[in-house]
Amino acid sequence: MPFIPHTEEDVREMLAAIGAPDIDALFDEIPATLRCGKLKQLPQAMSEMEVAGLMSARAHQDGAPVCFIGAGAYDHHIPAAVWQLASRGEFYTAYTPYQAEASQGTLQVLYEFQSMMAALTGMDLSNTSLYDGATALAEAVLMAVRANRKSKSRRVLMPRTVHPAYRRVVQTIVGKQGIELVELPFDPAGGHTDPAVLAAFDGQDIAALVIPQPNYFGVLEEVDALTDWAHTNRALAIAVVNPVALAVLNPPGEWGQQGADICCGEGQPLGAPLSSGGPYFGFMCCRQKLVRQMPGRIVGCTRDLDGKVGYTLTLQAREQHIRRSKATSNICTNQGLMATAATIHMALLGSEGLERVAAACHANTRSLVQRLGTIAGVAPLFHRPVFHEQVLRLPISADGVLDQLSELDLLGGLDLSRDYPELGDAILVCATEKRTEPEMDDFQQKLQMILTC
């Protein structure tokens, strides 16, 4: 019996100890009317070898096209050590570290994670993860509305330059609590949120302003002006950032005069494989004074009976298992293993390594855009500086071009027409540090070929 160790003798003796005639008798409290039959629609059991064959075939079927898509999920190199360590049974199969003394490994890792995330974002502190970047933003919005005692409005300004899926997720999650998301338009030339558009809200009761950096188009926002506007208007500033970009960009803790209040984002670029979109992890950092509004687990350093340093989950009174309907969030199981991987990833890269990664991505994307820009009808759509993604205008329907590239085993970027029809035939491209010169040349040639056919 796969994964069941019982011998026939065990079963016999255990039933005897219980005083039950057979295993089925143990289900005698279930009303007979409800008892179902066999699970016939389920397939027959397969051995590990058979599933291995199946999964290999399926993986093979999908291939491994060269990837120039970013759009919220980035193809970075992950040091081999990261997952060799994170997959160790002691990390991989441990539960949430409720029994602190028996979980010092995970707890210390998470304390280090918090320290690293705080350092990277320039914020005071961090939690140990949320589901993903989109839900982290939703939680940040809820937290800001809770925390902003000066505001009564439950109105939050949300630039259209924020990842479209994030905006949808935020809507799904915060909408039920009567929070209103007010969309901010983007500058059609710069692809950024012109701080001038905020003038329309001057003096209004706004709970928070969301500020992406870089934004969905890869463009760098005027984060200082936006942050200062928020604070001037008694709104909280919520940063939503790419953590790899922070290796080179000014961290949210230092935006404007006072820095952002809450900083969140998608942790995937820190050691999570693309893996069809998950598991990734959301991160959230904030200023010290907001700590009791933070959702999710937090690890604190403490002492044991002998005065020795140790780590434990803390401020649990914020959480659902203690505070139930009054908790800061319903989150329970989060993305601990991904945070573990990210911790190892950051330790291996260090800030210099992460800076090199960021710089290589930036340089590669520029170099790609320059190559593609030599093709007639292909040009950057926005003029402002970008981090490692850029929107390109195509001379014909993006959809068809991308399909043809896909057939040639190359993912040429994301079609923006679904979410930004106003941009026309535009694609969002990204070249991480993993993309090579030959791969970029190849993209250029294939695109050229398609466009001249």
Added chain:
Amino acid sequence: MPFIPHTEEDVREMLAAIGAPDIDALFDEIPATLRCGKLKQLPQAMSEMEVAGLMSARAHQDGAPVCFIGAGAYDHHIPAAVWQLASRGEFYTAYTPYQAEASQGTLQVLYEFQSMMAALTGMDLSNTSLYDGATALAEAVLMAVRANRKSKSRRVLMPRTVHPAYRRVVQTIVGKQGIELVELPFDPAGGHTDPAVLAAFDGQDIAALVIPQPNYFGVLEEVDALTDWAHTNRALAIAVVNPVALAVLNPPGEWGQQGADICCGEGQPLGAPLSSGGPYFGFMCCRQKLVRQMPGRIVGCTRDLDGKVGYTLTLQAREQHIRRSKATSNICTNQGLMATAATIHMALLGSEGLERVAAACHANTRSLVQRLGTIAGVAPLFHRPVFHEQVLRLPISADGVLDQLSELDLLGGLDLSRDYPELGDAILVCATEKRTEPEMDDFQQKLQMILTC
């Protein structure tokens, strides 16, 4: 600096402590005339990411053709747990367990390995590994000659049905010590070593007789008669066996009246991936009275100061680091990690699992041979029972046929003409438990197509 942790400050202070002006000064005892320049022929350093790209490309280039070759290396399913455990740093990066108290993990695993190998072969004891099956046979021959005090001849009978590469390796290794290998012919109809051929050696001084089971052609030998002949003639009987086959075949410890004296073989089928031929491991088991002639490491169970059970390397006086020129072998580093993997593999399979594997291989090979036998001109060459390999006659040159199959991404078996020209156009095929019905059908169709073109 990859893999070097020194900061500039470290270097400065360490040199100061030593009292050396620079690192180069530490090499001042090397005669200046010998000092070489830079290693210019070596390529520039690559990052892990770059090597990952290179290795993926090379792996991709070689593909993963469906494999019907056996011939000493078998494509078995290896439970995922085997290498996830064996790759754990504590096993993977440990040294030979000389400091027993700090190596109880490895030592206990190897003690369990010895126990399992002894159980599988029916012998009294086992060492902890030799390089591979071929060198294990060479060591077995040396050991037999050393151990057989009744024989003065240094002559060893070696059937031609033993793996040709093994025979070559044995020749390379034992030839220098004046040991003579006398080849025994095989029966052209049965593909086995007819015990009758031994009559020619009756009464001669023979140190040992090698007995393969199954033999290189997959054919089952008359092991009882061969073993008994050896013992009647005061020769030692050396079994060279496939360990998976032993799940269903009579173990060497029970061959004939007294059982084989030494049993060796290739451990690859017990958890080692095909991996281009290595690392695999040789195993060697023997009867109790030969233990002091055994080459390689042996682990013994003992007690610590408190009387607690523990494990340690034992009978080291056989080995080169103690006995130097009088050691039983020069072997030092062996294949410990592969033995570790094999131990986990055997624990997961158990004897029933291993029996199912063996049975599935046998059934698949029969089924393959039956399919291929429907093609005109294709037929088994030998009539005797086989384990999981079989020699097939082809109507045209095997070489060309196999090349064409290879182009169709199928490895159709091994061309026997290199080693057994007398067999004509013959191939050795194998279908392990991993081969599926569709793969076998595919083989049949492709072969049919090639042969009818």
Added chain:
Amino acid sequence: MLIYQQSRRGRRAAAQAPLQQGDLSGIPETFRRKQRADLPQVSEMQTVRHYTRLSQQNFSIDTQFYPLGSCTMKYNPRGCNTLAMLPNLLARHPEAPADHSQGFMACLYELQEMLKEVTGMQAVSLSPAAGAQGEFAGVAMIRAYHEARGDAARTEILVPDAAHGTNPASAVMCGYTVREIPSGPDGDVDVEALRKVVGPQTAGIMLTNPSTLGVFDRRIEEIASLVHEAGGLLYYDGANLNAILGKVRPGDMGCDVIHVNLHKTFSTPHGGGGPGAGPVGVSKRLQPYLPVPMVAQSEGQYRWLTEGDCPESIGRLSAFAGNAGILLRAYIYACMLGGEGMERVAEYSTLNANYMLKRLMDAGFDAAYPERRATHEFILTLHKQAKQLGVNTMDFAKRLLDYGFHAPTTYFPLLVPECLLIEPTETESREELDGFIEALCSIKQEAEENPELVKGAPYNLPVKRLDDVRAARELDLVWKSDKNT
């Protein structure tokens, strides 16, 4: 020692970053970071050694028995990990087009189908990232259903007192107020109390059955009709599904929506706190509201169902398709079990739990519900020990760690005083259960003979008992280089 304390200025794992420093001139100075972030500066070997050693300071399924009630800490097959991490699967971008996605989507589609079968529900969406997000999605669907019918009066969600904390928290996140329903003395929901509060303001009830009291609610049909008749819907918290696989299906109990914790019943790893996955299944009337994306199949081709295909969907719960890698692990696990194997899960986990309960009762422990069958878990109460000996549940729990066993769930459900919620799972052997039973008995004896010993536990772990109060009072959440730890 923290990784930070091994940091030295200028040290790094040089093979892990690009060898050439890229050109940042495209980013104007004003946007640039002025000072490098204070990440540790360590070598690759230091990192490997540090995290290898840290890992050894954890209890885990791969090293210890972990009878954590309602958490279903069963064996996580290693094959699931290996196969979900095949290179092409890891490399697949979430926005990869359909022609590079058929293999992956086939797995998700089949998993949806399997979950329909085991839960008896009409349709399934895999996207919730954990149980709590499944709850959110479920309650949001309930709300969407009532709203679609123009029924705005339903503002309340009923939650039994034994429910997990995520239930009320999720209901609140959906804009509902929560009303608690007491459990009766036999552990079943107090139907009379329920009857009193159910009404036109009732949007639904969130039931866990078997509940976290370790019993199967025998009046489930009655509860279902009570709520349904009042116009409310039935939410089923599937965290304890392990207990009933193939015996009874939530769909057959009249549930309208259910979440399944794949990191429990489907054996995906807990990872020290996630990631998990909490797919939701619904009855026909809630199908339009399922969260996107989902996978549809027609003529052997798979495609995503997104907002456009499902205009009434409650929407999207994460940027992409949820914890895809976890879904693959669950799929692989389900393939290895098959139908028969799935049924055995409930059988043997229930056998193990009842065996332990019986033997512990024989040994003098008090069961919270001694007259009831255990499901896959059961509750002991150490009330007596706490009162008579001053040794409480936490002391027992900590002392168990010294014996090499992870502690059961403690002090939950809140309504049973000094409780231990024990769930052995089907993957533990009888010898392991016997060892645990013996350990509990020894501790009981220790508590009687030498209570201080138990109250000072643990002794054999990397740290002794930790000061939680200090942790919360003197908040120390990030490392600072000037701190003298």
Added chain:
Amino acid sequence: MLIYQQSRRGRRAAAQAPLQQGDLSGIPETFRRKQRADLPQVSEMQTVRHYTRLSQQNFSIDTQFYPLGSCTMKYNPRGCNTLAMLPNLLARHPEAPADHSQGFMACLYELQEMLKEVTGMQAVSLSPAAGAQGEFAGVAMIRAYHEARGDAARTEILVPDAAHGTNPASAVMCGYTVREIPSGPDGDVDVEALRKVVGPQTAGIMLTNPSTLGVFDRRIEEIASLVHEAGGLLYYDGANLNAILGKVRPGDMGCDVIHVNLHKTFSTPHGGGGPGAGPVGVSKRLQPYLPVPMVAQSEGQYRWLTEGDCPESIGRLSAFAGNAGILLRAYIYACMLGGEGMERVAEYSTLNANYMLKRLMDAGFDAAYPERRATHEFILTLHKQAKQLGVNTMDFAKRLLDYGFHAPTTYFPLLVPECLLIEPTETESREELDGFIEALCSIKQEAEENPELVKGAPYNLPVKRLDDVRAARELDLVWKSDKNT
């Protein structure tokens, strides 16, 4: 507890074997096994738990500093493991035809070229499975060379007394008798003694330089010409190559044949006792005798060189091409180092060794060769401590384990009494070295103040000091179910 002790009749990890019992009717009863082998009958989780726990009872590079002299226990990059285990590489059959082998063979070919460059030799064969097999191959080539010249009188191989035990053992396996050459008081080979024994019976000499005495033999050129003039050849044991990479090359020292321990210098893992790899490099005159197979390249195509291509080859050393997976790991490591990185290996390993030697001498330890530079390793002798305090080297070694450090090599080389051969390698940080130095100093103090404490060590490991004599006298090599362990 042994895995056997967790075995129960009828239990098994059922997902790991074919689900259907295959048909064995093609194998007549007479060939069949009568009784199943006594392998453990355990569940998958029991196996995982057992071997995970056992692994935690090991010291290893990934957990501890391992200053094991002449063993070069440096960091084993995790990337080498991952990349050498890419699925297609693992799946490649050793008999796969050339069109399915070009990628793999390219790696081997390039590794051959790299080894030629770092050793300064003319040609390389990768096939030896470890150092000792490399030695065997090297001596066999020396023999083949003399035989080819019809020189049958050379029956002796010279081996310095500091040599590793494999050297004399390998020479004997090649049919030679061994004559030992003493070392001089400065650690270099005693050239006068050598001069006396070298002659027409000399087939060759096996030199380790730097030797296992931790010094570089300054008279190497003199030794080389002495032996060469007598018609003998020079074998170079490359186990200590780590010390001189990019500084001096064996080929430039006049060596005729060399083996390289990839599991030392090229950082492939030791695996608790292998697998390793011991490629051999030769000068022009020995090239024809190299063991097969090797990889040749022409016009961008790679092909195997086998017996047919190399008629004078000493032949084949293993069934296929040696420890291919280990060769890939070494290749990947070399790619990550490149030329410059390779030179740094010698520099920093030598820096580390000299730093430790100096500080330990300052702390009052006796160096075996206090006037000499350390190479990448050095020797302390605890003769004084043993005599005065009765605390010997083994006691120090065992006590070091308590401090969390693996012991250095003890009692080797045999000629230095009570010796510790210490090799820190380049991958250890200064802090780690300092920690080790402090530990040795504390133990010295303990030995002075409380010798019994040290003599009773270790105390903090899974077992206390083990009885080796009992192990050898009451041989217990396999588990028997009726044994009461």
